[in-house]
Amino acid sequence: MTTELISYPKRKLWMAAIKPPMYSVAIVPIWVGSAVAFWETKIFDGAVFYTFLVSAIFILAWENLSNDVFDSETGIDRNKYHSLVNLTGNKLLVFWLGNLFLLLGLLGIIVISYWQRDVTVIGIILLCCFLGYLYQGPPFRLGYRGMGEILCFFAFGPLGVNAAYYSQTQTVSVKSFAASIIVGIATSLILFCSHFHQVEDDVSAGKQSPIVRMGTQKSATVLKWFTGSIYATTLGFVAWGLFPVWTLLSWVSLPFGFQLCRHVGENHDQPEKVSNCKFIAVAVHFWSCLLFGLGFFLPVG
Structure with missing residues (x-):
């Protein structure tokens, strides 16, 4: 570890450990859920929105820190020099x-x-936290069984988005649930991409990530369908009449999607080159969901 640490500036290691870009994962469900609520009800409670936003960032910080702790116990992070x-x-x-x-x-x-005067939101968020613990926390460690992407989908998609929607309206919505599917897929994409460069460490620690199970080449092919489903699902829901046409602004982020698929396709079996693909996935997630949410605020006609 000492040799590697000398070769990397300490500041860069700390920035990699804190992972500032990853906190868009906490922001997006609150943004999209609140956007759908505004579109349907014209309600937007700023105090609730910003309180929820800050709270979500704190909870994601817990998730990241606790994952570092739990991973340190399995030895999977022995080569992860930016682990806190x-x-x-x-x-x-x-x-x-x-x-x-x-x-x-x-x-x-x-x-x-x-x-x-309603405990529904705290109940939903406690369930999100429980799913977060199941991911890496003992004795469950479901992420080691290849279930991380599923847990991520539900925690940040159907649960996270609909909690934000409920915090604005104190009701539920089919359209909010539909929007949560897109957010869940885009968020799970980031976790999926984070495995490409650490196959050797995952195998040695007994972690059966999707990349380990399928191999990097097949996973790179699956990634294309995974990424494309974000845009195809949005188009399908617009055609169905569930979303306003402005939500197709999310397609402006397609260049990031193409970049991600091309980069992984060319470098899937080269850990040093593919290690940054999760940050391209963050760009896909952030820009597609930001523009998607914006579409609910823009006037129709």
Whole structure:
């Protein structure tokens, strides 16, 4: 580890450990759920929106920190020099810092529930947290069984988006659920791409990620369908009349989708070259969902 750490500037290692771009994963479900709520009801409660947004960021910080702690226990992160546990050398500190972020995040959700005299949102978010724990937390570690993308889909898609919708309207919606499918797919895409460069470490730790199960070449092919489904699903729901036509603005992000598929297709079996593909997937996720949500705010006609 020492040799590798010398070759990387400490600042870059810390930035890689904190992963600022990844926090769009927390922002997008709140944005899209609130956007659908505004489109359907013309309701937008700014205090609820921003409280939820900050809370979601805190909860995702807990998820990232706790995953570093749990991964350090299996040995899968021994070559991950930007792991916070490896950088600090203090697993207990990272563990309790993560728990602090979780408490702060849940406090914000409790405030929203108090404002609304309704515990539904806190119940949904607690379920999201439970799915997050199932991903890497002992004794479950379902991510090691190849179920991470499924958990991610439900936590950030149907649960996250509909929690945000409910926080604005205190009701449920078929259209919000449809929108949550797109967000869930786009979010799971990031996790899927994060496995391409670490197949060797996953295999040695007994982690059966989708990339390990299928191999990198077949996974690169699946990625094309995975990415395309974001845009095809949006088009299908617009044609069905569930979404306004403006949500097709998400197609403006297609160049990132093409870049992702081409880059992985050419480098799927070269860890050093493909390691940045998850950040291209973050761009696909962020821009497609940002523009998708914007489509619900734009006037029709």
